[in-house]
Amino acid sequence: MSPTSHHNPVLAKVLGGFATLTAGLDYAARGVTGFNFYSSRGQLEHVLPYRELRLKALATARKLLSTGLKRGERVAVVAETSPDFMAVFFGCQYAGLVPCPMPYSMYIGGKNAYVSRIAGMLKTARASAVILPNDLISHITEAARLADTAIVKTFEELAAMPESIEKLKPFDVDDVAYIQYSSGSTSSPKGVLITQKAIVANTRGILRDGLKITNEDRAFSWLPLYHDMGLVGFCLSPMMGQVTVDYLSTTSFARRPALWLKLMSENRSTIAYSPSFGFDLAARRINGEAVTLDLTSWRVAGIGGDMVRADILNDFAEKLSVAGFDAKAFTPSYGMAESTLAITFADLSKPVKIDTVDRLHYKLAQRAVPASEQLKQSPERVRSFVVCGKPITGHEVIIRDDRGADLGEREIGRILFKGPSLMDGYFENAEATQAIMTADGYMDTGDMGYWLDGEIVITGRAKDLILHNGRNIWPQDIEWAAEQIEPLRNGDAAAFAVEGEDGEDDVVVLVHCRIADAAEMENLRRKVAAVVHQTAGVECAVILVAPKSLPFTSSGKLSRAGAKDGYLTGDIAEISPLARLPRSLDETRLAAAQ
Structure with missing residues (x-):
């Protein structure tokens, strides 16, 4: 068994622009790239070329319809890092069903908290079915009972179902694509409704503007597929750009963070993302293994999902320099599930830009006043922020104060966003949707920040969040x-x-x-x-x-x-x-x- 190729020798590279996810997969299936899944020991367990994924998705679509599901109904699917999840997610696209990825991890809080969390998601999505791995059957069955979700099937049970003879009607350009549950509220979860137009726009921006994908790119991810950064950044976007992705489960990364870097070295990976704490964890656990690695191919080391910490990036770059890692690969970015994923990217051709400001002005005057060289000698009197780049093409970002007035350079305020990647609202929650939307069509992100030479700087969360x-x-x-x-x-x-x-x-x-x-x-x-x-x-x-x-x-x-x-x-x-x-x-x- 060999992993899929870095590139397609014959198929022309097309970076998004397809009308729907199924159109993107139909095209990617004509090549030889795809998904590869590695075990916690670093062994290649599953190879899923896009052509095979398409065949599995089509068969799964017919099996889903054989359960009696009707077009537009929601299908919750536990997002374990596996070919099974991929088949169900894309199967829903071909069947005209709305997939709702659910978390796989039970680490936090144990069974009761997990059951409660899943039940809340199933209920707010009004899911008609939930598809899951065998090891969660008792937990999910209980959650489905609490949420009145009628159909509960394991991946294996679904695979054994007969295929419906009903003609498949994939989602069209004006249809919904999926419901994404963000990492926010657990007592009252909100489902982010993403349309085909939104996912198409965002993946195009990621591939063309943010990552500037080439024929030689190969991605690697340990990010959970339940989250927008894992799902959109390292499943849907690579597929829409015919890019091969190698996967390690999040749990495997937690146990052996150095395995992430080892597999990237072996596979000559060029693109991988992590929140700051992932780089921190890997740097602290790598020990003497760094000298055995070759990370010279890693051209985009993206940071997203939390506040970007300059000290963590510096430590990672220092420890991995012996493996050929170039600190210029660090690519700060900014986004959220409500914008499908990406909003801004830093310039790939430039090193990370850090803005050090006077802490007193920052806190009292809400202005990011550059710190003097003398002031920088007193760390307690300054605060450093990482610049997160410019908005992707066709999207607008503005910064306003609490009165709704637009702010200028270095004035700290609320970050608002609009563009074709914007969600269609929180599913069946008009009140929550209206609470974050302005009269002129911008979404209040809940984040604070300021402009610096046309680039956005994130300073923290607004108010309570x-x-x-x-x-x-x-x-x-x-x-x-x-x-x-x-x-x-x-x-x-x-x-x-x-x-x-x-x-x-x-x-x-x-x-x-x-x-x-x-x-x-x-x-x-x-x-x-x-x-x-x-x-x-x-x-x-x-x-x-x-x-x-x-x-x-x-x-x-x-x-x-x-x-x-x-x-x-x-x-x-x-x-x-x-x-x-x-x-x-x-x-x-x-x-x-x-």
Whole structure:
């Protein structure tokens, strides 16, 4: 068994521009490139050329229709890194069914949290069917029962189904493509509805503007296919550009991060992406193996999914320089599921650009004032940001203040976006959709940033939303989890993020405490920390505060901004010593990103 080729010797390279995903696969199937799947030991397990994927997808489409599913119905599919997931996802495209990728990982919170998470997604998608691997049958069956999802089949059971004789009617240019669940809210998940036009526009921008794909490119990914960066960046986009992709499961990467680099070395991979923490993990685990690697082919080392950390990139480049890794390959970018995936890319021909600003002006005046050389000698007085490039062709990004006025160079404000890659809204959730859309058609991304010479710089999340290890976490989820613990009740918890010494978000939870016994107070603190970790997948500092000390708005809503300000100024004081914030385990951080 040999992996698929780097390139097609005869088939002309076409970088997107197809009307639909099926049109893209029909074309890619005429060549010899495709997907390759590696085991946790680095062995090639499955080879799936695009021509074989197309045949499997067509057969799977007919099998799905034989279950009685009707055009436009939603089919949830557990996104394990396997040919089975690919066959079902693309089978849905040919059958006119809407695939909804679901997470495979159960690491965070165990069975109960996983079942609850999947049930919420199935319910909000109104999924008619869910397709899954054998090892999750009991969990998914329970989730399907809670969500009233009628059809539950393993990949093997679906493969054994007869093929319907009904004529296939693939999705057309004006149809939907899939529903993507973002890494945000878990208590009330929102499905991002992506159309064929949106995925076509975004993959074209990724292939042509962002990555500037060539005939010699070969991609590598350990990113979960449930996430937009894994699905769009390293499944749909490569297919639309006839690019070969080598896969390692996310779990295998977590256990052996150096295997990522070893396989890239062996396969002469040219493109791979990771959140900053993935580069950090790989650099810390590589040890002496770096000298045995050859990473000279790696031309695009993309960073996305979380705040780009310059110190992590520098450390990775330094440790992997002996393997021929060139730091110029680092490609910061910016995007989100609501924009299908990509919004901006840094220039591939230039090294990473870092803007170091005066921390005082940044925090008080909301301006990114360049730090003087003298000021840079005092690290605590400056803040460095990585520049994330320009918008892809046909897309617009603007920065506005809270009053809706457009801002200029180095003025920090809210980042808004519009263009053909924009989602069609949150599935059957008009209220949530309207909440982030402006009257002139822009989407409020929830991020803050500023312009620097025509390029975007991301400074953090706007207001309440927490960015942690590449995930968007709604504070409501954390508060809801904490308030399930006796004797807490609704309105007794406030969650927010504060900037830690390393520039990352540390999660803080303020909790009303009505008990006086020291042992009981410490027990409450531990219970809250445990349930937050189980539910939201984050470690947090739990601060016990006096009853009625959390601020509320005039309409009776919790003011998280007020709670954060009170905590930072000391106006809201802890009534017991602050528990030390636990250090995240590498595996916990990685699982949290899923």
